[in-house]
Amino acid sequence: MEQISNGMSADLLTDVQWRKSRYSGAVGNCVEVAQLPTGEIAMRNSRFPSGPALVYTREEIAAFLAGAKDGEFDNVLH
Template sequence: MPADLLDGAQWRKSSRSGALGNCVEVAPLATGEVAVRNSRFPGGPALVYTRAEMAAFLAGAKDGEFDDVLS
């Protein structure tokens, strides 16, 4: 969905984001879902995930399940 259609979304990025804007932003939505977008293209598309989907992804990231993509 176009991120600009998510009026009122409070976007935030990680404090670990680089100074060059190479980061992802997230915004909790009133529906309980979570929107994700590229910070360099704030009007570009946003992906919207359910809370369960985000919880599963974050748990996997914390457990190191995706570390191999940076190898």
């Protein structure tokens, strides 16, 4: 695997297991995540699996998930 950087092609992230939520639709409109060997978390759009991957630290993902569970982003869909 080459140097990991935010926005790199997800195709370059080899040896990772991409996962998506069981709530995802069957038509490929999903966000997929993968834990990287560095401990960071990568995200990609399942409609464009070779497109860019956004790379976050574990702390960034933990903060986002805590906010989502607490309802901080409930107004995004309104």
